[in-house]
Amino acid sequence: MLDHVSQLPKAAVFAPLDDGSGRVEVVVRRLAEAIALGLIADGDQLPAELELANALNVSTVTLRAALAALRERGLVETRRGRGGGTFVLAPADPSTARLRRRLRELSTSELREIGDYRSAIAGTAARLAALRASADNVTRLRQFVARLDAAASVGERRRADGRFHIEVAAAAQSVRLTRAEIDIQAEVGELLWLPYGEAVDPQEVVRSHSQVIDAIEARDPDRARSLTEEHIDKGIERLMEFHWRLVASE
């Protein structure tokens, strides 16, 4: 049991969590992500509650709340009685294995280049949008962020997020930047929105996009650009972490 988990990923997956708020959410994310990346396989049994709580350096109350949230998301199930415990139910999404392979095989310079290029396109689009967006453009942008906020599935999130970036380029009044943004979304959208392994927490994406829109509305091009660049850097850094965890899990 757990030979997957007992190897290298265990250090990363079950490493102690820093102190801070929202610990339930943090535990949920880390375990969901490990499942999404295949570091804990379908059918694997998680360590006993006390052991897992100690490993993660959280209380058993926090851990139980996190496991309840994971059960609700259908990522684990708890079996009672002899041979019971908490078991992983990996999402049966056939694209996940392909995405894992892709993320594993991309080189660090290729991942860096994806970020560099996205930064150039989206950063400039945000700057120009702050100079050129109409009130209508801003309204549309807010609609896509609202759609992202309300999205119930990873597919909906990915589409809403992609549309947001494309709309920023359209608000910049640039056909070429819009075209480039459409290509970028087609190329990396699925990596950024790995089911249960989002590169950036959806709530954080909503906050960050809202701030960009505020800067566009305030006609503050420098701020619109730098917020956009920060957001993109953060996402790429997470994809690099995923890449290294996948390498280490082999």
Added chain:
Amino acid sequence: MSDRHVGQVAERVHTIVADIFSSLDRILASVVACYRASGSFASADLAAVRPEIFACLSRTHEVVAGAGVIVAPGVLADRRRWLEWWQVPPEQDPIFLDVDLDPESLDFYDYTAAEWFAVPERTRRRHIVGPYVDYGGTDTYMLTFTAPAEVDGRFLGVVGADVRAARFEALLLGVLAASPTQITLVNAEGRVVAANSPRLPAGSLLLDPGSDRLPLPEVPWSIVTSARDRAISPL
């Protein structure tokens, strides 16, 4: 910090690099033989070197993306400048690299100024350039390995091999991932060739290399170690 992991990375780098240069040595021997055998050395004579170039490309399959000979100006009787350079696209036969060697042309490929040519010419030693964006020939993020060709003190040019930076990194992934602490392979200018931290993708510049810097023998690279963990944060 683990000396064992550093030693493993150093050894792996040494093995990969030695393999590439030993392939280049064979091309080199073929160039020298070809030069000695020709009365007036002409571009057509270099056809005799092709079997060794193709052998290098197939022997180092999937590592070397291009290889050949770059001749110093004035060495060939019929051409002022000449590249006998072949590339292998994945699962295809080698393709001759055709560049513009007319000095009057806007696209003139002035290779004598390129680091991979100029450094071995000056030092008469092997050299590795990169990683760099090779926009002249391949539009790829590349490492270029070159060695000087000389006969009786006369510099004939260089023999060389291109290795995609991504491919080189892939060869080191295993030993890099095995280390719990940060290990970074940098070139002479402090640019990351390969590292195991998500904060240091290949091509980054390591601005403060610190004191734990182990220069590698025979290559212009060093291994920089850090007591820091690899910054693969849980979240």
